[in-house]
Amino acid sequence: MTEAFARFLPAHGDVDGVLGLGGSGGTALVTPALRALPVGIPKFMVSTMAAGDVSSYVGASDIAMLHSVTDVAGLNRISRRVLGNAAHALAGACAHPVAVTDERPAVGLTMFGVTTPCVDAVTRRLGDDHDCLVFHATGTGGAAMEKLADDGHLAAVLDISTTEVCDLVAGGVLAAGEDRLDAVARTGVPYVGSCGALDMVNFGPPDTVPQHYADRLFYPHNPQVTLMRTTADEARAIGGFLARKLNACDGPVRFLLPEGGVSALDAPGQPFHDPEVDAVLFDTLEREVEQTPDRRVIRSPRHLNDPGFAEELLAAFDDVTRR
Secondary structure, three states: OOHHHHHHHHHHHOOOOEEEEEEEHHHHHHHHHHOOOOOOOOOEEEEOOOOOOOOHHHHHOOEEEEEOOOOOOOOHHEEEHHHHHHHHHHHHHHHHHOOOOOOOOEEEEEHHHHHHHHHHHHHHHOOOOOOOEEEEEOOHHHHHHHHHHHOOOOEEEOOOOOOOOHHHHHOOOOOOOOOOOOHHHOOOOOOEEEOOOOOOOEEEEEHHHHHOOOOOEEEEEEEEEEEEEEEEEHHHHHHHHHHHHHHHHOOEEEEEEOOOOOOOOOOOOOOOOOEEEEEEEEHHHHHHHHOOOOOEEEEEEEOOOOOHHHHHHHHHHHHOOOO
């Protein structure tokens, strides 16, 4: 039923909005179909599960989860109000759709705190002619960007901060899924990528870091986020993962390697500066990506946050989007 509904609902072009009701089973049945709908179609899910971790239900979509408070098992003085609020919310969203009048082509960009100067420089230059959609590279950010690519909303991708792959390889808390970059391969959307924050793995507070990492190099980003420097072995695995994904892409691809450092923490005098580990990452990508006229790996002597590197990204962007 779940698989059938997930195929049935998106196949109907006359869906203006959806309201789902359920306990754990109903929520698991309905939400895959909601996730399959394009971003922007109103989607509300009233659920007994909505007061906990809803990431597996929402995924990269724009589903609004509303806690049912009482069980979804008949009407009472509480459920009448909760369900009524949900119905009115859906009715309001359908009756007053938000008009999108921006005719500029949309570009998806990935950003992390330690790559912000680079992404800001790129968006400033592109903003006059492009609608720049910046995604926080926290696992769901990359997935959301790729969903928009799948839905046909993106004219190009500037995947500057591929850091979610670090957490996938090393077991961090902001991991991409195994399907990271698959939407780029499926759609052939013009793609420019780089190594933004591929020097770090994310964990929560220090006491949540797995014990087997006790002897590693850490940096306390804030009380809730502890960063761990990647090793040469992890860099090799990260480069291999990205190379495999890029090799599956038939659209125009440029992937830039900033030899001066990949994040604000990976610079001379900063705690994660380690040119030897970076070199393993760069060498792996250059060796394992099957380069063609449309798929190229480009080395740069600059640091990722150097204004000159932003110019190189923009030149690569012009190259892939002119085709």
